[in-house]
Amino acid sequence: MHVIVDLMLIPLGTGVSLSPYVAACERTLTAAGLKPVLHANGTNVEGDWDAVFAAVRRCHEVVHQMGAPRISTLIKVGTRTDRPQTMQDKVESVLKQLAAEA
Amino acid sequence: MHVIVDLMLIPLGTGVSLSPYVAACERTLTAAGLKPVLHANGTNVEGDWDAVFAAVRRCHEVVHQMGAPRISTLIKVGTRTDRPQTMQDKVESVLKQLAAEA
Amino acid sequence: MHVIVDLMLIPLGTGVSLSPYVAACERTLTAAGLKPVLHANGTNVEGDWDAVFAAVRRCHEVVHQMGAPRISTLIKVGTRTDRPQTMQDKVESVLKQLAAEA
Amino acid sequence: MHVIVDLMLIPLGTGVSLSPYVAACERTLTAAGLKPVLHANGTNVEGDWDAVFAAVRRCHEVVHQMGAPRISTLIKVGTRTDRPQTMQDKVESVLKQLAAEA
Numbered sequence: 001m002h003v004i005v006d007l008m009l010i011p012l013g014t015g016v017s018l019s020p021y022v023a024a025c026e027r028t029l030t031a032a033g034l035k036p037v038l039h040a041n042g043t044n045v046e047g048d049w050d051a052v053f054a055a056v057r058r059c060h061e062v063v064h065q066m067g068a069p070r071i072s073t074l075i076k077v078g079t080r081t082d083r084p085q086t087m088q089d090k091v092e093s094v095l096k097q098l099a100a101e102a
Numbered sequence: 103m104h105v106i107v108d109l110m111l112i113p114l115g116t117g118v119s120l121s122p123y124v125a126a127c128e129r130t131l132t133a134a135g136l137k138p139v140l141h142a143n144g145t146n147v148e149g150d151w152d153a154v155f156a157a158v159r160r161c162h163e164v165v166h167q168m169g170a171p172r173i174s175t176l177i178k179v180g181t182r183t184d185r186p187q188t189m190q191d192k193v194e195s196v197l198k199q200l201a202a203e204a
Numbered sequence: 205m206h207v208i209v210d211l212m213l214i215p216l217g218t219g220v221s222l223s224p225y226v227a228a229c230e231r232t233l234t235a236a237g238l239k240p241v242l243h244a245n246g247t248n249v250e251g252d253w254d255a256v257f258a259a260v261r262r263c264h265e266v267v268h269q270m271g272a273p274r275i276s277t278l279i280k281v282g283t284r285t286d287r288p289q290t291m292q293d294k295v296e297s298v299l300k301q302l303a304a305e306a
Numbered sequence: 307m308h309v310i311v312d313l314m315l316i317p318l319g320t321g322v323s324l325s326p327y328v329a330a331c332e333r334t335l336t337a338a339g340l341k342p343v344l345h346a347n348g349t350n351v352e353g354d355w356d357a358v359f360a361a362v363r364r365c366h367e368v369v370h371q372m373g374a375p376r377i378s379t380l381i382k383v384g385t386r387t388d389r390p391q392t393m394q395d396k397v398e399s400v401l402k403q404l405a406a407e408a
Contacts, residue, residue: 001162006347008312008382013184013220016274016388019396023403038400039345040352040393041312041382049162053155060103060151060181069184070220074278075177076314076347076380079162082115082171082322087346090325094344097329108212108245110280118286118319118376121294125301140298141243142250142291143210143280172322176280176380178212178245184220189244192223196242199227205366217388253366257359264307264355264385273388279381283366286319286375 001049004087006076008042009059011068024066025059032058037087042074046087049079103151106189108178110144111161113170126168127161134160139189144176148189151181205253208291210280212246213263215272228270229263236262241291246278250291253283307355310393312382314348315365317374330372331365338364343393348380352393355385 007029011021022043029036029045032055037044045052060071109131113123124145131138131147134157139146147154162173211233215225226247233240233249236259241248249256264275313335317327328349335342335351338361343350351358366377 010214010276016217019399019403022400026404038397040350040396044346049159057151064183070182072214073179075179077175080172081166090346091344093325094328097325098332112316112378115322121297121301124298128302140295142248142294146244174316192244193242195223196226199223200230253363261355268387274386277383281379281381284376285370
């Protein structure tokens with residue numbers, strides 16, 4: 001099952017600077033063979049359900065190992081059975097709408 | 103790794119009534135040996151990471167089998183390594199604060 | 205416009221114990237005339253859009269005043285124009301499904 | 307109060323194609339003087355708290371007017387008092403970490 005995910009991982013008890021932990025998760029996702037797309041409020045990633053969620057679990061393990069005693073993560077998950085769809089497809093379908101209306 | 107999750111599953115392309123799908127996911131979580139706690143904006147569940155996420159994947163499979171061509175799910179995930187904590191602990195710690203301040 | 209909201213407020217840079225801040229937000233919502241319903245992964249609240257979001261903003265102000273230099277909040281927002289619906293309605297519609305299927 | 311938001315608006319009861327509604331919200335945000343940044347799982351926007359949330363409310367009004375009887379929206383909200391930070395700052399701080407570690 002193909003899944004499109006938005007991942008926002010927040011380490012708690014580590015101060016206000018989250019970027020080292022976010023970067024560690026980016027590297028973890030990439031090491032898992034995924035192609036994370038960073039944005040201002042999270043990271044988008046897509047792939048096989050089990051591969052994506054195994055990498056998300058690995059992010060929690062890595063960030064805890066970095067010293068974060070607590071992690072709060074938000075995951076948006078999208079699946080569909082009517083047709084294949086990539087992250088790029090989702091963005092382009094909206095841009096096409098905006099262009100058509102312009 | 104123990105995880106506390108808030109799950110909100112939204113089937114798309116199925117009309118405005120979501121309760122049959124939410125109920126199916128509740129039963130799926132229970133069938134997986136978990137104890138889902140329903141609330142007005144989702145369902146809280148806790149347990150071993152792999153058991154919880156396998157049940158979430160199963161919810162997607164079941165809701166697609168019910169005819170939903172597309173599903174958008176939101177998952178809040180909490181893990182901590184400093185001490186064990188249950189869903190009940192989280193609620194009680196806030197209620198204790200409110201009582202102390204009253 | 206009536207809105208049903210799930211609010212999860214996470215102060216950053218304040219240590220791992222979030223309950224004092226969550227409790228402060230609960231009191232802020234109550235002081236605004238709302239009836240927050242606490243659960244293990246957030247707080248559900250409903251009411252007029254402007255009243256609810258003014259209270260959410262006030263929660264950010266209060267938690268910053270308590271010393272949190274950074275706040276990350278997640279808000280689930282639900283509105284509908286087809287019929288009135290309360291938080292209790294949402295829970296009952298799912299419980300009714302579960303009872304019917306039992 | 308400056309706020310950085312990730313907005314994901316899901317119309318319900320309108321079929322599986324969400325792009326016309328997402329595009330309408332993009333135009334609504336732009337018409338409000340904001341600069342939405344679309345990504346595969348939502349739209350990032352930043353600005354004054356009241357201006358941003360007024361535009362989010364307007365998105366709900368517009369999407370309901372387009373015929374969506376029900377809307378479920380997810381809003382990630384970030385505020386900080388320790389220093390000013392833009393959406394671009396957030397992305398660059400992570401990219402800097404990744405470059406340093408490379």
